[in-house]
Amino acid sequence: MTQPLTTLSGHAIAMPEENIDTDIIFPARFLLITAKAGLGRYAFHDRRFDASGAPVEGYVLNRAPFRPEDEAAPFIVAGANFGSGSSREQAVWAIAGLGVRCIIATGFGEIFHANCQRNGILPITLPADVVAGLMEAAEGQQRFALDLDAQSLTVGNQTFTFDIAEERKLSLMNGWDETGLLLHQYADAITAFETRQQAMCPWLYAKED
Structure with missing residues (x-):
């Protein structure tokens, strides 16, 4: 489950560079980190910080109101082919960790696009x-x-x-993952199956004394 997305307002982070791939978004050396919580600190790490770990002056994510701590920029406007490259779901988790819920571009990496929708981020493709x-x-x-x-x-x-x-829209608006969507789509069929099975195989549902 993710936070439902119905409406959204705020500033947008401008990233005009084309072909920003998943290694730029989430560098490979952090891939051993698998927990979602806190991954925002690694998003665009090598653009945000220099070799000593100090913030790079002037980089968009280091300027108000686009800094993660400002909690004011839930959009990204990106260059073409955003999220291309290798499949790593941490790239999407890291972007979500910045507080971003919507990314706008002319096109996306195919797997990245799907991962966004599965994790509560809306990718919008426009001319x-x-x-x-x-x-x-x-x-x-x-x-x-x-x-x-x-x-x-x-x-x-x-x-x-x-x-x-439509199914992606429903999932985002309700905060459903793929399991949640299936339960919504087939709730009546699941209930009917369980009712039939309980009548035909009551021992499967027997309660211990």
């Missing part, structure tokens, strides 16, 4: 000219507003719509 305008808005510290039910993103006086599969 290049739209993303370019949103990048400028993000750099200008304009506020973004998302309405997932309406499948709309509003920045200033402009509203953009986006596509999303």
Whole structure:
């Protein structure tokens, strides 16, 4: 289960570089860390910190209001092919650890895109000219507003719509993982099966005295 995502508002982190891969997002030397909690500290680690561990001056995640501690930037506007490269779910967990719930780009790595949706992050694919305008808005510290039910993103006086599969939308809005979605879709069938099985095989349900 993740926190349900219905609406979202705040600043957007601008990452215009193309082909930001999962090794940039979550460097391979941290892969032995498998717990989700606290992974935000490793997100974009080699861009955020120098060799001594000091913050890199001027990097977007080290500037207000985009720093994780500001809790004010739940969006990323990214360059093309964001999240490409090797499959590592920690990359998505680390981004979630920054407080990000929505990433906007012209395209994503296929596995990364799927992992986002499974972990409560909405990836939005929009045309290049739209993303370019949103990048400028993000750099200008304009506020973004998302309405997932309406499948709309509003920045200033402009509203953009986006596509999303209905089951993915339901999962994000309800905070369901894949098991939660299956239970929702097949709850009646599961109940009917259990009722039939209990009648046919009562010994399976016998209670100890």
